Amino acid sequence: MEDVAKRARAAAQVLGGVSLEVKNKALEAFKRHLVARRAAIEEANALDMAAAEAAVKDGKLSSSLFKRLDVSGAKFDSLLAGIDDIIKLPDPVGQITYANKVSEGLNLYRMTCPIGVLLIIYEARPDAGVQIAALAMKSGNALLLKGGKEAQKSNEALISAMAAALSEVGLPADCIQGVDGRTAVAELLSQDKYIDLVIPRGSNELVKSIKDASRIPVLGHADGICAVYVDEHADLAKAVKVCVDSKTQYCAACNSMETLLVHPKVVKAFLPMLAEGLASKEEVHFKADSICLPHLPADKTEPVVEADFFTEFLCHTMAVKTAESVDAAIAHINEHSSGHTESIVTEDKVVADTFLRRIDSANVYHNASTRFADGFRYGFGAEVGISTNRIHARGPVGLEGLVIYKYRMYGDGHTVADFCGPEEKRRKFVHSRIEGVNRVEDIPEVADEAATSKLASLSLKSRLGTLSCFQFLGQPRA
Numbered sequence: 183m184e185d186v187a188k189r190a191r192a193a194a195q196v197l198g199g200v201s202l203e204v205k206n207k208a209l210e211a212f213k214r215h216l217v218a219r220r221a222a223i224e225e226a227n228a229l230d231m232a233a234a235e236a237a238v239k240d241g242k243l244s245s246s247l248f249k250r251l252d253v254s255g256a257k258f259d260s261l262l263a264g265i266d267d268i269i270k271l272p273d274p275v276g277q278i279t280y281a282n283k284v285s286e287g288l289n290l291y292r293m294t295c296p297i298g299v300l301l302i303i304y305e306a307r308p309d310a311g312v313q314i315a316a317l318a319m320k321s322g323n324a325l326l327l328k329g330g331k332e333a334q335k336s337n338e339a340l341i342s343a344m345a346a347a348l349s350e351v352g353l354p355a356d357c358i359q360g361v362d363g364r365t366a367v368a369e370l371l372s373q374d375k376y377i378d379l380v381i382p383r384g385s386n387e388l389v390k391s392i393k394d395a396s397r398i399p400v401l402g403h404a405d406g407i408c409a410v411y412v413d414e415h416a417d418l419a420k421a422v423k424v425c426v427d428s429k430t431q432y433c434a435a436c437n438s439m440e441t442l443l444v445h446p447k448v449v450k451a452f453l454p455m456l457a458e459g460l461a462s463k464e465e466v467h468f469k470a471d472s473i474c475l476p477h478l479p480a481d482k483t484e485p486v487v488e489a490d491f492f493t494e495f496l497c498h499t500m501a502v503k504t505a506e507s508v509d510a511a512i513a514h515i516n517e518h519s520s521g522h523t524e525s526i527v528t529e530d531k532v533v534a535d536t537f538l539r540r541i542d543s544a545n546v547y548h549n550a551s552t553r554f555a556d557g558f559r560y561g562f563g564a565e566v567g568i569s570t571n572r573i574h575a576r577g578p579v580g581l582e583g584l585v586i587y588k589y590r591m592y593g594d595g596h597t598v599a600d601f602c603g604p605e606e607k608r609r610k611f612v613h614s615r616i617e618g619v620n621r622v623e624d625i626p627e628v629a630d631e632a633a634t635s636k637l638a639s640l641s642l643k644s645r646l647g648t649l650s651c652f653q654f655l656g657q658p659r660a
Contacts, residue, residue: 406436
């Protein structure tokens with residue numbers, strides 16, 4: 183696995199210099215080949231789904247994983263739309279976020295650049311592999327992909343389509359590599375010299391095991407324990423709408439509501455309304471405190487215990503509790519939440535602002551469903567995952583979360599010694615903002631774009647030849 187990581191590092195160094203035009207052409211090829219092979223991909227997915235359904239019946243696979251396996255129909259259409267959205271986005275690489283005139287003839291620029299090599303480990307969700315590959319390509323990162331065995335046929339079909347697409351643009355064979363087997367993953371998690379970031383997507387157990395085993399920084403979340411607080415000043419019809427969507431629109435997702443907090447003044451009016459709104463959902467089950475319990479259907483309700491507020495149900499079960507005030511709701515959420523997504527329903531803007539400011543989660547909403555916590559819905563095109571970490575990326579991680587930055591300095595033989603010595607002889611620091619520099623092409627010291635593009639093209643051809651962009655470990659290169 184060390185050799186695999188080394189090759190990924192070498193590919194990243196090339197991919198980081200590829201132009202926006204080449205990256206977008208690669209993404210356009212993604213879509214063409216996925217559409218051309220749609221029937222084969224959906225057939226492979228149907229085989230995975232059939233095997234998974236049997237595994238669920240045998241108790242060998244969770245129902246939540248089964249629900250995430252589907253990549254047919256509307257899911258496939260959404261996947262294609264996500265690629266289109268990524269193509270339309272500006273290049274995240276080469277943006278200038280700081281431009282400073284240090285001294286006369288000495289200028290400093292902070293420029294966005296790729297992270298380098300990403301290791302993505304994901305369960306089910308075969309469409310996630312395509313979303314992540316598209317984001318990695320646009321942001322110039324090399325990628326190691328490890329999908330779950332429950333989606334093996336789907337993953338192979340999707341990777342095969344993308345391999346055929348990207349061979350057209352002649353990018354590095356090791357730009358995106360498929361990884362198979364737990365042993366391979368364990369070895370890769372020790373390759374901190376070559377791999378820069380690990381992003382796990384899947385169950386709580388998966389993410390925790392990766393965080394415990396990795397010597398490489400991990401970006402992700404271990405749980406999706408999301409809460410909605412219905413305040414005393416809430417529009418109750420609006421609250422029902424938000425809560426029903428947050429819980430039932432797709433209950434197996436990490437951004438679905440698991441905890442409902444209700445102000446005591448609206449318990450008697452709101453909870454029967456909510457129960458009626460959920461009446462068509464036969465699987466709905468409530469775990470409620472002593473105040474809320476009498477106002478919910480007796481055949482669907484049981485007493486709540488403290489452990490329920492730390493549980494990611496991933497089904498139509500929810501924990502329900504009263505919160506005496508917005509302060510009590512905030513205290514409960516900050517104590518029990520996984521830091522993913524929380525929402526308040528209220529018509530009082532002061533109360534709403536208090537909630538949004540003091541809740542310590544990656545996504546905080548006012549009068550909106552928690553299900554909006556998604557890169558596609560945020561306009562990112564797609565996401566590699568949702569981060570609850572307190573690092574450079576938090577919440578849905580799109581293109582901006584896949585770049586870091588480096589500093590460029592341009593001088594003319596300047597030395598630190600020039601700024602020392604007698605006052606009358608030494609150079610002076612200026613430190614003034616340079617206006618109008620938004621991208622690397624705007625830097626006055628940079629060679630003209632045509633010359634730079636020509637040099638980059640020659641360098642790419644000399645280093646790559648006609649290699650395919652994809653390699654799946656254990657199989658011959660294309």
